[in-house]
Amino acid sequence: MSSVNVSFEFFPPKTDAMEQTLWASVEKLAPLDPAFVSVTYGAGGSTRERTHRTVSRLVQETGLPVAAHLTTVAASREDIDAVLRAYWAAGVRHIVALRGDPPGGLGAAYEPHPDGYANAAALTEAARRVGDFEVTVGCYPETHPESANREADIDWLKQKVDAGATRAITQFFFDNNVYERYVDDVRRAGIDIPIVPGIMPVGSYKALSRMAGLCGATIPPTIKDCFEDLDNDPETRRLAAVTTVADQCRDLVRRGVEDLHFYTLNRADIAYAVCHLLGIRPTHADGRTS
Template identity: 45%
Template structure:
């Protein structure tokens, strides 16, 4: 559902970068733009069911190759104007000229959206395929960060990778690229999904050792079906941990047991991360609310004990 731009510019929204650096961990949810009418109904049902949990913010992803650009902007605009939620729009550089990127940034600004997650993005069709720069576009995520920051009063986040980015030759190079994005103006980061707390903690330690104190939010997605494991490998470009894969394999024939184990595993990992002082938790919802609400509730119960 595309919305027209408001005739009067709305007030600027809070900065997610500032929220994350404030006292107390943030909790946030990630959604993706729907491609069908049924998908749109599912998205807004999940948003309405999660809104009462009062998340710190929500994010709207951007399809590979910019395939959901207009839907991403429209959903972000609608969240900004029709809900109590603080939205952040993802923005990728794939297949976009600088002029097109500035147009998207301008639409977000017109809706009062000042929070953007700037990622270079994956090529359409094959996420691991060759990355080709648009002839009039930008080459690196750090260039996109500078473009957004130079376009107005935006709080900009970037992606980080516990296992390293699939295109980085090694961990050291990946860390250096991340620090460069932060020095270009990124105020915070959100990790690609992972399933063992130590993976996040190693990332945090090596970034700190490089002299960078940018807060990094862990991206968490509960495993609710066996196919979630395969999908996580496709989305993250990293293998699912063998130890956990064996645990899920033992209950693979019992869908309810798989789901129960996934909720427990995600909750246990989140508790440890919070005990380790993470600045927040970013839940990847896949436009479903139930599993996220269950993990949320387990964390609240644990915190109250």
């Protein structure tokens, strides 16, 4: 069994078919004994009820440690505190505190709610005040698109840590040297919480390219070449995705990384295959691994 800890991110389903896909993925990945699973919160808080419903079901039916995403967007402090109390009552003890995307999505201008928490640091502080939550926050190896520069970006992370954050998960990246340099800079700034790599399986190069452009992530030419002309060939694309993601993860582990967070996009196939290649196998009731 690998000594690497993994966690998996899901999003709340919009349709019955998507719900079936989500729970099939949870069922497939749960035996890998993840450190936690998380459920995202839509732009502008648009999925609040669906997120809470999904989180509650995960807590009640799976026994997995569950982290609920929460954002500051389009919600008052009173509303957010009520959500935090509801999560605590539902048995959730881990919050992923994010500023969040505006209602218009990535790229739209962000405006704090007039009666809300201004940013992720304030949200982190609120979560710690409402309950003894573990709080994970986001960080950006290639700098958040709205940050003035790298130094300012790392200072924002420090503010979140000072507010009580206990872990940071990175925006996805494909160049491990970028991640390593970022961690070095973060440590020099006096930040000592775990900086967990966020791993993005490539579902569609076209979709990935659009997302990377919005969040400031660089796609190396090797990744572009690997997925060129495969948008209409899903089977080969999945094989290519497993290979590229496994190579990235193996290299991170060789560099001393102990935790990996997979953005599953509610599909288990690539994440499960990569975990298998890393030596992470299903755990049985008697402690044996497959």
